Structures are given as structure tokens and as C-alpha cells.
Amino acid sequence: MTDNVRQIAILGAGGLGRSAVRLLEQKNEFRLVAVGDSKGIAYDAEGIRSASIDALEPTGSVCSLPEIGRETDDAAGEVIALNKAGKVDAVFLAVPNLPNDFIPSLIVRFAKEGFDGVIVDALKRTSAVQQIVATEGQISDSKVLYVTGAGATPGLLTAAANLAAQSFAEVEEVKIWFGVGMKNWDTYKATVREDIAHMPGYDTESVRALSDADIERILDETHGVIELHNMEHADDILLERAGVATCEKVNVGGLVDTRKPVKPVSTSMTLRGRTFEGKVSEHSFVLGNETSMAANVLGPAFGWMKAGLELHDRGIHGLFSSADLMPKFVR
Amino acid sequence: MTDNVRQIAILGAGGLGRSAVRLLEQKNEFRLVAVGDSKGIAYDAEGIRSASIDALEPTGSVCSLPEIGRETDDAAGEVIALNKAGKVDAVFLAVPNLPNDFIPSLIVRFAKEGFDGVIVDALKRTSAVQQIVATEGQISDSKVLYVTGAGATPGLLTAAANLAAQSFAEVEEVKIWFGVGMKNWDTYKATVREDIAHMPGYDTESVRALSDADIERILDETHGVIELHNMEHADDILLERAGVATCEKVNVGGLVDTRKPVKPVSTSMTLRGRTFEGKVSEHSFVLGNETSMAANVLGPAFGWMKAGLELHDRGIHGLFSSADLMPKFVR
Numbered sequence: 001m002t003d004n005v006r007q008i009a010i011l012g013a014g015g016l017g018r019s020a021v022r023l024l025e026q027k028n029e030f031r032l033v034a035v036g037d038s039k040g041i042a043y044d045a046e047g048i049r050s051a052s053i054d055a056l057e058p059t060g061s062v063c064s065l066p067e068i069g070r071e072t073d074d075a076a077g078e079v080i081a082l083n084k085a086g087k088v089d090a091v092f093l094a095v096p097n098l099p100n101d102f103i104p105s106l107i108v109r110f111a112k113e114g115f116d117g118v119i120v121d122a123l124k125r126t127s128a129v130q131q132i133v134a135t136e137g138q139i140s141d142s143k144v145l146y147v148t149g150a151g152a153t154p155g156l157l158t159a160a161a162n163l164a165a166q167s168f169a170e171v172e173e174v175k176i177w178f179g180v181g182m183k184n185w186d187t188y189k190a191t192v193r194e195d196i197a198h199m200p201g202y203d204t205e206s207v208r209a210l211s212d213a214d215i216e217r218i219l220d221e222t223h224g225v226i227e228l229h230n231m232e233h234a235d236d237i238l239l240e241r242a243g244v245a246t247c248e249k250v251n252v253g254g255l256v257d258t259r260k261p262v263k264p265v266s267t268s269m270t271l272r273g274r275t276f277e278g279k280v281s282e283h284s285f286v287l288g289n290e291t292s293m294a295a296n297v298l299g300p301a302f303g304w305m306k307a308g309l310e311l312h313d314r315g316i317h318g319l320f321s322s323a324d325l326m327p328k329f330v331r
Numbered sequence: 332m333t334d335n336v337r338q339i340a341i342l343g344a345g346g347l348g349r350s351a352v353r354l355l356e357q358k359n360e361f362r363l364v365a366v367g368d369s370k371g372i373a374y375d376a377e378g379i380r381s382a383s384i385d386a387l388e389p390t391g392s393v394c395s396l397p398e399i400g401r402e403t404d405d406a407a408g409e410v411i412a413l414n415k416a417g418k419v420d421a422v423f424l425a426v427p428n429l430p431n432d433f434i435p436s437l438i439v440r441f442a443k444e445g446f447d448g449v450i451v452d453a454l455k456r457t458s459a460v461q462q463i464v465a466t467e468g469q470i471s472d473s474k475v476l477y478v479t480g481a482g483a484t485p486g487l488l489t490a491a492a493n494l495a496a497q498s499f500a501e502v503e504e505v506k507i508w509f510g511v512g513m514k515n516w517d518t519y520k521a522t523v524r525e526d527i528a529h530m531p532g533y534d535t536e537s538v539r540a541l542s543d544a545d546i547e548r549i550l551d552e553t554h555g556v557i558e559l560h561n562m563e564h565a566d567d568i569l570l571e572r573a574g575v576a577t578c579e580k581v582n583v584g585g586l587v588d589t590r591k592p593v594k595p596v597s598t599s600m601t602l603r604g605r606t607f608e609g610k611v612s613e614h615s616f617v618l619g620n621e622t623s624m625a626a627n628v629l630g631p632a633f634g635w636m637k638a639g640l641e642l643h644d645r646g647i648h649g650l651f652s653s654a655d656l657m658p659k660f661v662r
Contacts, residue, residue: 001601002356022607023607025501026607057332093486102532115415123481124531156494156497156498159494160491160616162657162660163487163616163631164616164662166487166631166634166658166660167487167619167627167630167631168622168626169357169630242659242660243533244660246408275621275622275626275630276353276357276625276626276629276630279621279622280621281618281619281620281622283616283617283618283619284616284617285495285614285616285617286613286615286616287498288498288612288614289567290610290611290612291498291499291610291612291614292608294607294608295498295499295606295607295608295610296498299496299497299499299500299606300497300606303497307477314647324655324657326493326494326654326655327493327494328492328573329493329573330572331572
């Protein structure tokens with residue numbers, strides 16, 4: 001690492017993972033050297049190009065990539081080995097968290113097996129992040145610096161809420177209201193399934209049992225738009241953990257249009273609080289409509305990865321969240 | 332410090348310093364134990380109450396406070412001594428930075444004389460912060476963790492710009508446009524003088540030479556409203572230092588109404604950028620009109636102080652800014 005470029009691995013080669021490959025290709029400070037999925041791993045010390053990933057079928061595995069891919073049923077173990085060989089500094093988890101304890105158990109493994117670096121997730125569910133928080137002791141005793149909830153919401157908007165809170169003596173409400181648009185749901189199958197699991201009458205287990213045709217029928221009922229209220233999003237426990245507001249004061253909801261690439265509403269975070277002088281007011285953070293979910297999840301995620309790497313260089317390990325750390329701009 | 336309450340000192344007992352006393356009185360995690368000004372210092376291990384400070388004349392010195400005040404022409408030296416005795420953990424600098432090298436030389440003194448703790452400023456001018464940055468080597472070699480530009484702008488809005496930048500591959504423009512209202516300018520004399528020094532035809536030296544009557548006459552010409560463009564605000568160098576945008580892409584301006592307590596315009600930060608997918612868009616952060624300058628400067632400042640104390644506890648020293656660190660909510 002003589003040129004001080006950080007060597008990055010991604011676990012997961014679905015829509016989010018593949019977008020991450022395209023984003024990282026534009027960065028000089030980060031080099032994507034490994035991508036793993038359930039069937040294989042691709043490794044290239046010179047940097048994996050998005051052109052090769054884009055040539056894959058939507059459900060294709062990186063194991064089929066010419067020259068750099070090979071089959072394995074333990075990509076995580078391979079990434080740990082690459083880290084021990086000094087060939088991977090940080091990992092972005094772009095795997096779907098189904099079942100709900102998949103990522104927590106993965107982290108415990110990274111910690112136990114001596115991974116010495118930074119891991120970042122973009123988990124959304126409160127229950128999933130709670131399970132991460134439950135592993136805090138094991139992470140603290142390891143060489144891992146872990147950043148959880150480091151996407152858009154939780155993530156960018158959680159950080160904005162923590163920032164906005166600073167003007168106030170007491171926070172009365174944090175409202176996160178998001179708009180997501182996508183041309184079709186095929187590219188973000190796992191994400192849409194997670195969204196549906198937030199709807200009344202569904203949960204992660206019942207959604208797992210649904211076929212793609214079942215999902216299509218559910219979407220047909222609302223012309224492709226999913227409206228969500230009081231979602232189980234981890235912004236609540238991350239802001240409570242940061243001392244900003246108790247969970248019940250944090251409300252997350254929004255509109256997901258699975259058939260149009262335009263956002264049905266601007267994504268925003270509004271925080272109402274009382275200042276030390278007794279005034280009640282609201283700060284707000286509004287995301288530009290032209291920014292995609294991928295841009296708002298992945299940009300911040302790698303920003304937190306850079307911040308984590310700087311702290312890890314100083315010998316700091318343990319569990320952090322998007323509410324605790326300021327992300328750093330990756331050039 | 333068995334109860335883990337942090338012991339705080341403030342240097343400067345003008346409008347900002349006195350508001351800080353009121354804010355800190357509502358905090359359980361921080362206890363204000365010392366306030367110093369040019370004529371004296373007040374020290375109370377049990378915590379200085381705002382009632383005593385509020386009883387002072389506007390130009391009165393803390394040296395006249397019954398029981399806790401005494402005369403000294405070296406309050407900074409006293410605060411360093413208190414720190415060495417384990418009685419002060421962190422200092423907020425609420426002194427006006429006139430002349431422009433006053434605070435930089437103060438920091439060098441704290442560093443050289445072995446102050447072991449956190450110092451936070453709410454400096455505004457680019458040139459002043461540049462002088463702070465020039466002392467970075469001396470701060471890094473000391474036991475000081477210093478956070479510069481930790482007010483509202485630079486500060487809260489600089490941090491919001493850094494956060495907003497994360498969604499983009501390249502930042503095209505950061506525009507900070509603020510509104511400040513005050514019932515009368517008497518309470519914030521130093522601040523208004525600094526604002527006038529940003530107007531065409533004035534600088535810090537020429538404003539120092541003006542009498543209060545001269546200031547009144549300048550304000551009369553625009554019915555008390557000061558309109559400012561392309562101000563020399565340190566948001567630019569702090570964002571450049573954080574790798575977000577070069578200085579010329581950062582523009583700070585706004586309206587200051589020195590005769591009405593209502594803000595003439597909502598204070599906002601708008602960042603325009605290009606995503607990794609090539610889309611141009613804007614994120615914005617808007618402050619509630621009811622939040623005062625004091626709330627937006629002091630809340631964040633103490634939030635950064637808490638973040639700094641946590642890093643200092645872990646053995647980290649050196650120079651940080653509002654663009655580098657996530658402030659922590661002080662309860």
C-alpha cells in the first residue's frame with residue numbers, strides 16, 4: 001500500500017454491489033480489488049473494472065468473470081484471508097440481510113477470525129442493527145472498526161439529524177420521509193422485498209416465501225407505488241444511541257415508486273426541537289431529486305469507510321454508526 | 332471527575348460568552364467552572380450560574396463577581412493552571428479575534444505550556460482560520476485537541492456541506508446564505524463589527540478605529556440591514572482541507588438585520604454536485620428561523636467539544652475542524 005490507495009472488497013454482487021463497482025471506478029483513493037457473492041469471488045490487485053461486472057447476467061456470479069473469477073462457497077473467508085495477506089483494507093457489505101441475522105453472524109466471524117480493518121454496512125432494519133449492536137463486545141475486542149447503518153436512511157439522513165440536533169437543547173421529533181423511484185423493480189429485487197416486508201401484514205420471513213409473481217401482484221394493487229409509515233428503520237436506535245432522541249420520537253416513512261425512475265417526493269429529514277432559549281423550531285435537510293438511491297447510499301457508505309480507515313490507522317477499533325462519525329469525502 | 336462530568340472554561344464574557352453560560356447551565360454532562368475575560372477570572376468548582384453573570388453590567392468584568400471572581404490580566408494562564416490541576420478539561424474561546432492573530436497566538440501558548448485537553452473556537456474569518464491551520468504542527472506536538480471553525484458558519488453549515496457532498500462524485504458549488512436578526516446591535520457589538528469589516532471598503536483594522544457612533548451611522552444608511560456577498564468566511568478553506576471543494580467553489584453571504592430580532596431570510600446551505608452516474612442535483616440544509624445565532628453557534632460548538640473530548644480520551648491530539656468531526660449531542 002505504498003501509494004496509500006486503500007484496497008476495498010465488496011461482498012454481494014446484486015444491484016447495490018454492482019453500482020458500488022461503478023462508483024469506486026471513479027475514485028483514486030480507493031481501489032476495488034475483490035468482489036464476492038454466494039457462488040464465488042473475483043480478485044484483481046490492479047482493480048476490478050465495472051465493464052467486466054456489467055457484462056454479467058443479472059443473476060450471474062462473479063465466479064464466471066474471465067481470469068479474475070473463481071468458484072467458492074466461502075467468499076467471506078477468502079476476504080478475511082486477503083486481509084491477512086495485506087491485500088484488503090476494508091469491506092463493504094452489499095449482501096441482502098435475509099435472514100435477519102445473516103450480517104450479524106458474518107461480523108462476529110470477521111471479528112473472531114482476526115480481520116484487521118474496516119467493515120461498513122448499509123443495513124436498514126432496526127432489528128438487524130440491534131443484532132449488530134448486540135455484537136459490540138466482540139467487535140470491541142477485535143481489530144475490526146465497524147460502521148453500521150451507513151447508507152442513506154439510516155445513514156446520510158441520520159447524520160443530518162444528529163447535526164441538526166446540535167442547535168437544540170431537546171429534540172421533539174425527527175421525521176424522515178423518503179422518495180425512491182426505480183425504472184423497474186428487477187434491478188433492486190432485494191431492496192423492494194425489504195420494503196414490502198415493512199408493509200402491514202408482511203415481515204421478512206413471509207416475504208421470503210413470496211415468488212416474484214406474488215411481488216408483482218402486490219405492486220399491481222397500488223400501481224407500483226409502496227407507501228410506508230412508521231417503518232422499522234434503524235435511524236431510531238442509532239439516534240437514541242447517540243443521545244439525540246429516544247426511539248419513539250423518530251419516524252421514518254416514504255413513497256417507493258417501483259415503476260418510474262422519478263422520485264414521487266423529495267427525500268427529507270426534518271428535526272423539530274427546543275433551543276436553550278426555549279424557542280421551538282425545525283431544521284431540515286433535503287436531498288436533490290436527481291440523486292439516485294445508489295448515490296445516496298453508496299457515496300456516504302464509502303465516506304464512512306474512509307473516516308473509519310483514518311480512525312483504524314490510529315489504532316481505534318469497535319462499533320460506530322452513521323450518527324457517530326463524520327463521513328470523509330473520497331477522491 | 333468521578334461523576335464523568337466534564338469541567339468547562341470559557342474565555343470571553345461578551346454576548347456570546349454569556350449566552351454560553353446560559354446554555355451550559357442546562358447541561359448535565361458539562362459543568363462550567365471558569366469564565367475569564369481581559370480583567371479577571373471567575374472560578375467555581377460547583378458550577379457558575381447564569382444568574383450571577385446576568386447580573387453583571389454589559390461591559391462589567393467577571394472579576395467583580397462576589398466570592399468567585401478576582402482580578403487578573405492573564406485569565407488564559409489561569410485556565411492553563413486549572414487544567415494542570417485537573418480542574419478544567421476543555422475551553423471554549425468566546426473572545427473577539429481582534430487583532431486577527433490574537434486567537435492563533437493564544438493557541439500556540441496553550442500548546443507550548445502543556446495544556447492537556449480540548450479547545451474549541453467559533454472563528455469565522457478565512458484569514459484567522461488560516462493562521463490556526465499554520466499552527467497545526469505545534470498543536471500536533473502538544474496535548475491539545477483543537478477544533479476550529481466550530482460555530483454556525485463555519486461550523487454547522489460546513490458540516491452539512493461535507494455531509495451533503497457524500498452523495499456526489501464532484502462538488503460544483505457550495506452556497507451558504509445566512510439570515511441574522513438581532514433586537515439591537517449593542518449585545519453583539521464585536522460580531523456586528525466583524526460583519527461590517529466584511530463590507531466593501533472596510534477591514535478589521537479600519538473597523539477597530541471606528542467609534543460606536545460611526546457604526547450607528549453606517550447602519551443608518553441601510554436601515555440597520557447589512558447585506559454581505561462573497562464573504563471571507565472560513566467555510567472555504569475548511570471544505571478545501573476536507574477534500575470536498577476548492578475554495579473558489581464555496582460562497583458565503585447573507586443578510587444581517589441589526590434592528591429586528593427576526594431573521595430577514597432563512598439560513599441555508601445548498602450544495603450542487605454531480606453524482607457518479609452523471610446527474611447534477613442539489614442537497615440543501617435549512618435552519619429554522621426561530622433558532623438564534625447563539626443556539627446555532629453554541630450548540631454545535633459544545634457538540635464538537637464533546638466529540639473532541641471523546642477522541643482526546645483515546646489519546647488523539649491535533650487540529651480538527653467542523654468539516655472533519657461529527658459533533659456529539661451534549662445532554
